[in-house]
Amino acid sequence: MKEGLRIAVASGKGGTGKTTIATNLAVALGALGKKVAYVDCDVEEPNGHIFLNPAIEWSGEVTIRVPRVDERLCNLCGACGEACRHSAIVALPSRVLTFPKLCHGCGGCTWACPQGAISERPRRTGVVETGHAGPVDFVRGILDVGEAMAPPVIRGALDKAPRDGVVVLDAPPGTSCPVIETVRSADVVLLVTEPTPFGVNDLKLAVEMVKKLGVPFGVVVNRAGSGNDEVYDDCAQEGISVLLEIPDSLDIARAYSRGQLAIEAVPSLRTKFEELLGVLEELASAERVPHEMKTEAPAMDGEFAAEPVANDEPAVVDVPELVVVSGKGGTGKTSVVASFLALAQNPTAADCDVDAADLHLVLEPEVRHRTPFSGGQIAVIDEERCRGCGLCSKRCRFGAVVTPDGSEVRRVQELSCEGCGVCADACPHGAIEMAAAQNGEWFISDTRLGPFVHARLGIAQENSGKLVSTVRRHGRAVAKSAGSPLLICDGSPGIGCPVIASIAAARMVLVVVEPTLSGRHDLERVAELVSQFDIHMGICINKADVSPEQTEEIARDAKERGLQVLGRIRYDPSVTAAQVARRSVVEARPDGPAAQDIRKLWRNVKDEFDKQLTGMRTEK
Amino acid sequence: MKIAVSASGPALDAGLDPRFGRCSHFVIVETEDMSFEALDNAAAAAGGGAGIQAARAVAQSGARAVLTGNCGPSANQTLTAAGLEVFTGCSGTVAQAVESFRSGLSAS
Incomplete structure (x- = not known):
């Protein structure tokens, strides 16, 4: 084995337990006397410190x-x-x-x-900190709130990671640029998922991403036993090994909410993490599959052949928007949105979580229009004209122009290319052109709950912020023509570029938060972001009864910030059951505790929203 | 004085487009005699920074003021830096917006 082993822990969506796996793995290996480092690359919402309690010894600005x-x-x-x-x-x-x-x-x-x-x-765009948590070396990057670009901060954190020993990288969620930045530097990847339809859908995206990067990987099923068996069938079919299962347990959930490690709450898990190392070493030693870094039009599901509509700007319309966001992923944002759509009168829906879009799984859309999305440019080198002078590589600050082994000519690593054009402007031989990159597709659909605008970002594609803006803009236009009084958007998680694009100029933002230490931490950051935009904001606490103490703390934090808690949703297994049935919980289990709480939440949200609208009118 | 109006078409009877950066045209109107020229807003389809590019084009057109619905902070900053006055909250057609601008001027 070379110097060390870099393990990236990633997932297609947030909230699947990435940080749980990464921190427990690091601590379990550290206790064995291994040299271990934990690197928090989830710079939008770094949460590892909550579980590791590191002493920070150094910090530097990015x-x-x-x-x-x-x-x-x-x-x-x-x-x-x-x-x-x-x-x-x-x-x-x-x-x-x-x-x-x-x-x-x-x-x-x-x-x-x-x-x-x-x-x-x-x-300055952020900060990197290093320190120790017992025997574990600790590194984290923190993106400043209001900054859109996470990759430089991730690079800053990766630079500070030790070169030897086991290095556990806690990756951001999704499959966009920040994730690529983290995963590409790893020797092996652990993809964390849940046995639910959302989990399976997001795992597929994550698998596509790591395959494209050519890094060996295995799957961890978290909350095993909570949903259905689809994830195991899919993995078996694809020849993907499930390396570890963490059972769905209230003990683990409670430990998490307090910021405690799962291996402390359930000591029998410790051996599972210890044994994982050998498996990962073996996976990492396998020969890497050579991969072509090509930008392909992403493969899209479905057999519809709808007419593409022009990528034109729709006429500008002003439809009041409610955007549902969460500081971290997996808080139940999409389940809340689906229920709102079932409760609202004649709404239009937009899924702005383009990195890990899940709302379509519940809405089962019939696609009317699909349109390719180009979010920017990418450098293309004409190998005939390239003389191999290397000026392009020297000027590129993103490491995107490389020289393949045994070759004179340069090549563009498409996943690294920012589309800045510096190489094209520099090339003395006119060998580089900037071409439009196809990054994804967006759709206008009909659903049983109303019109729906959604998108799919190509795997490992950038410009999700622009795609989010496209979805919202068309969402408003569709809402207008359908006579909807309201557009409900499922926002992106985090605080970076796509979230900023999700909430800018919305009428109201609802933040869904879980009663955990991580949830509180992320709420603080997302609240700061929303306040920068001067948008009315409300809070909803999901699974409030899992930790009544944390729920109270959140309510207190909210009060201090002058924010209203508009609803508390009780933990209810029928939320997952509804997801499996491809329905919102208010449709599937209208009498269950979650459905009752969501109806109450909706009434409060609607009242607040209407107040905002009236306020806007009197202002004018 | 020349003023630029964000519009949904290249004419005086076109509707005023409430968004500055993403409108299809700017109609540049000479308030003295209501003569005008129309400017394609090439920035409308830009990925990011549409408002900034639009503002730059408007500044180069020689307009001294802008009538629009909403104007984002970057576009506003660009227009102000170029010495243009920005009037938001306008509506109606291009001609109507210019009319109320003119009557506002004479009233003040």
Whole structure:
């Protein structure tokens, strides 16, 4: 084996137990006397510290380089603005203006300026901390709230990870850029899932992603016994090994809510984690499957052949939007949205969780229109023209231009390419062109609960923020033409780019939170984000009775922030049963405790929402 | 004085498009005689920063003010930096918006 073993713990959706697996694995191995590090790469919602209680010994800022214009040298020629693909610098007739928050730090404007008027300054986007939790080395990255770009902070955390020993990487959820950044650096991947339809759907996406990256992997089934057997059948069929099962247990759930490790609550689990190491070493030593980094049009499910509609901007319409979000994934956001759709009068739905879209599993949409989505550009090198000078590699700050072994010509690692165009502008032989990347597809559908706009982001594709904006925009247009008084959006989890795109300019945001220490921590971060947008916000506590203490703490936190808890939903196994039956819980089990609580929640949400609408009208 | 109106078409009787960055056209109207030219908003389909690019184009058109429904913070910052005045909350057709702008001016 080479220097060390890097294990990434990932999942197609959040809330499946990634952090549980990663922290327990690290601690179990540490107790055996192994050299172990835990690296929290879930920089939008880092939660590992809650379970590990590390002593932080070092911390450093993560910065990206943004332009600074020397007005004495600038002659307003505008070359900087033309070079920038992200509108982060723009030349006006009288001056040059920069937008540091839009800057990806590619350096393109600096190269483009013929006057040498642009220099760079560092701008903070987050922080990396290191320390120790007992024998376990601890590293985490934290993205500053309101920042969209997680990958630089993840790279910062990965840089600080030890090079030897076992390194457990707690990856962000989903299959988009931040996840790729984490998973690509691993020797082996553990994909955590739940035995539910949402879990299976998201596992498929995650499997597609790791296959594309060519990293060996195995599956962990968390909350085993809570749903159905579909996940085992699927894994067997695909030849994927289930390496570990963690039973569905209230003891584990309670321990989690208090910030306690599962191996402390259920000591028999310890051996399971210890034994996992050998299996992972063996998997990692297997020869890597060589993989082609090609951007393919992502394969889409379904046999519909609907007419593609033009990717035009729909007429601008203003339909009141309620966006349901959660700081972390897996809090029950989608189940709440599905029930709201069943309770609301004539609503339109939009699924903005494009990385791990699940709402369609409950709505069973009949697709009327499908449209390919292009979220940006990607560099393409003409191998005939490339002379192998390497200027492109030198200028690319994202490590996206590589030289394959034994080759003179350069190649673009498509998963790393930011589409900044620096390489194309630099190439003295005109060998590089920027081409439109196809990142996914979006759909307009009919469902039993009303019209539905949803999307699928291609595996390992970027630009989910733009796709989210596309879905919302078309959601509003569809709502308008269907005469819906309300658009209900299932938002993205986290606090980064797609979430910002989900909530911007919404009328009201409902945050679904679980009564756990992690839930509280994430609520704090998402609340801070929403308050930056000045949007009315309410809170709903899901599975409130799993930890009455944490529920009270959340209610108190909320009060301090001047936020209202609009509902508490009791834990109810019929929520999973409804999911298996592909129905919302208010349809499937209208008399169950969860359905009762959600109806009450909906009435409160509706009241608040209507108040917001009236408020808006009087304002105008 | 020239003013730019975010519009859903290239004419005076086109509806005012309430969103600045993503409208299909800007109608640039000379308030003296209501002569106008229409500008395609190339930024409407941009991924990010549509408002900024639109604002830049409007600034280059020579307009001194903008009439629109809503204008995002980046677009607003760009327009202000370029010395344009921004009036949000406008509605109706392009001609109507310009009319009420003119009567507002004479009233003040």
